[in-house]
Amino acid sequence: MTQPPRKIIIDTDPGQDDAIAILLAFASPEIDVLGLTAVAGNVPLALTQKNARIICELAGRSDVPVYAGCDRPLERKLVTAEHVHGKTGLDGPAMPDPVMPLAEGHGVDFIIETLRREAAHTVTLCPLGPLTNIAEAFRRAPDVAGRVQQIVLMGGAYFEVGNITPAAEFNIYVDPEAADIVFRSGVPIVVMPLDVTHKVLTTRARVEAFRALGTEVGRVCAEWSDFFERFDMEKYGSEGAPLHDPTVIAYLLAPGLFRGRHINVEIEVQSDLTRGMTVADWWGVTDRPANALFIGDVDAEGFFALLTERLGRL
Ligand code: RIB
Numbered sequence: 001m002t003q004p005p006r007k008i009i010i011d012t013d014p015g016q017d018d019a020i021a022i023l024l025a026f027a028s029p030e031i032d033v034l035g036l037t038a039v040a041g042n043v044p045l046a047l048t049q050k051n052a053r054i055i056c057e058l059a060g061r062s063d064v065p066v067y068a069g070c071d072r073p074l075e076r077k078l079v080t081a082e083h084v085h086g087k088t089g090l091d092g093p094a095m096p097d098p099v100m101p102l103a104e105g106h107g108v109d110f111i112i113e114t115l116r117r118e119a120a121h122t123v124t125l126c127p128l129g130p131l132t133n134i135a136e137a138f139r140r141a142p143d144v145a146g147r148v149q150q151i152v153l154m155g156g157a158y159f160e161v162g163n164i165t166p167a168a169e170f171n172i173y174v175d176p177e178a179a180d181i182v183f184r185s186g187v188p189i190v191v192m193p194l195d196v197t198h199k200v201l202t203t204r205a206r207v208e209a210f211r212a213l214g215t216e217v218g219r220v221c222a223e224w225s226d227f228f229e230r231f232d233m234e235k236y237g238s239e240g241a242p243l244h245d246p247t248v249i250a251y252l253l254a255p256g257l258f259r260g261r262h263i264n265v266e267i268e269v270q271s272d273l274t275r276g277m278t279v280a281d282w283w284g285v286t287d288r289p290a291n292a293l294f295i296g297d298v299d300a301e302g303f304f305a306l307l308t309e310r311l312g313r314l
């Protein structure tokens with residue numbers, strides 16, 4: 001008896017790596033994407049909501065609603081990452097403007113209404129950007145946090161420390177207050193931090209495997225990777241860039257590819273120097289209660305084999 005598809009909402013700030021994560025979800029029959037909610041992050045909201053629709057149309061999924069969510073963090077000024085993703089957020093291949101309309105209504109209301117409508121503990125939230133929309137949903141409707149099946153998010157770092165500052169990973173840094181709300185919410189959380197995403201690098205062979213699919217999706221994913229990786233390769237001197245966000249969807253499909261620890265993770269919101277740091281008690285040196293499965297390792301070859309095979313289905 002096969003399981004019914006897992007219902008998810010993807011909250012996203014596309015971003016080439018977000019785009020590949022969303023395509024992986026669309027390519028996988030085990031997953032039912034109820035909708036995409038765009039958030040300000042890599043680029044401003046006007047672009048992330050447009051990019052989310054571009055990705056849906058590339059996958060032939062203009063049936064999936066795309067909502068615009070919050071256009072800035074809960075309390076802070078927006079920080080963006082055009083230096084990594086380019087001014088459109090999806091630099092690399094030229095992409096046609098979307099034809100599908102933006103869904104009516106605010107992304108936060110979509111999250112709230114969906115969680116209230118669907119049976120409790122049957123919807124998983126997959127945030128791939130700053131946690132503003134998720135936190136705002138929990139603030140506006142405190143009843144819905146208890147209805148979430150699981151949150152599987154990309155964000156944070158412990159051994160890898162920061163990528164936007166020496167101490168903090170971008171998604172958490174942009175909206176640390178939102179991250180604090182989410183990590184204190186009591187919802188079961190799985191965290192894909194830089195510690196694991198830095199182990200899934202877009203090496204030449206892996207990018208060529210996208211291109212060798214011989215499909216439009218394969219070509220676009222290769223060209224997104226070609227663009228996206230230049231910044232990290234320059235910075236880290238690595239052979240390829242970390243393909244951050246697809247690890248979230250891969251975890252839903254094949255959790256056995258990943259290994260981590262159930263630990264306490266708290267967010268620095270006071271200090272300017274370490275704002276947005278995920279203080280992960282990996283070594284259990286405090287008695288703070290565990291609130292997250294913090295992933296530290298991955299079978300990288302298995303991850304790329306799964307990703308490439310699935311992308312080949314689109
Ligand atoms: O730090 C990496 C994260 O920030 C990824 O989600 C990337 O898309 C950006 O949002």
Ligand code: CA
Nearest residue numbers: 015018128129
């Ligand atoms: Ca992202």
